[in-house]
Amino acid sequence: MTTIGFIRHGSTEWNRLGKLQGQLDTDLTDEGQEQARLLGVRLAQEAWDGIISSDLTRARETGEIVSKLSGIPFLRTDKRLRERRYGQAEGTTVAEREERWGPDWKLQELGQESDDDLWARWSELEAELLKDYPDKNILLISHGGFIVQVLRVLRMDSEDYLQNTSLTILLRRETGWDLQLYNCLNHLQSVTE
Numbered sequence: 596m597t598t599i600g601f602i603r604h605g606s607t608e609w610n611r612l613g614k615l616q617g618q619l620d621t622d623l624t625d626e627g628q629e630q631a632r633l634l635g636v637r638l639a640q641e642a643w644d645g646i647i648s649s650d651l652t653r654a655r656e657t658g659e660i661v662s663k664l665s666g667i668p669f670l671r672t673d674k675r676l677r678e679r680r681y682g683q684a685e686g687t688t689v690a691e692r693e694e695r696w697g698p699d700w701k702l703q704e705l706g707q708e709s710d711d712d713l714w715a716r717w718s719e720l721e722a723e724l725l726k727d728y729p730d731k732n733i734l735l736i737s738h739g740g741f742i743v744q745v746l747r748v749l750r751m752d753s754e755d756y757l758q759n760t761s762l763t764i765l766l767r768r769e770t771g772w773d774l775q776l777y778n779c780l781n782h783l784q785s786v787t788e
């Protein structure tokens with residue numbers, strides 16, 4: 596059975612500032628690079644067969660760091676793992692969005708990607724992963740908005756905010772995906788204590 600480990604990319608400056616990144620390309624901060632290094636050290640002790648990341652810099656860089664420190668092969672990037680597109684709202688803070696479009700900005704047509712479009716790109720990638728990596732353990736490095744929406748449609752959503760470099764593991768069974776681990780940050784424990 597295929598196992599997928601969803602990883603949210605490391606921290607960026609825009610994460611710190613509370614800006615909605617969407618599909619705008621941003622770099623990891625020093626903190627984000629350190630988070631990825633710690634995750635790489637952790638994953639060196641686990642059995643993973645490969646890494647596929649979003650093609651956006653923050654995810655790709657996270658994947659490359661994890662691969663270097665864990666020895667897990669970096670297989671490729673895939674644009675289907677990109678963050679949700681937020682259109683005109685990209686690059687803004689909550690306060691800026693509410694000032695421009697009001698508190699119901701999410702309900703307005705601002706060029707954002709629909710749930711159906713996001714789900715379609717996940718479904719296409721999911722079918723490909725199951726075909727190409729049967730009985731393999733594959734890490735997918737993506738973005739909070741994308742991962743949370745996939746989990747929500749699979750009825751695995753949680754109220755916990757998905758943290759940078761967190762690991763969420765799904766195991767494929769006959770009836771669908773089974774959530775094994777959610778939003779795990781064990782690799783950051785020694786840093787935060």
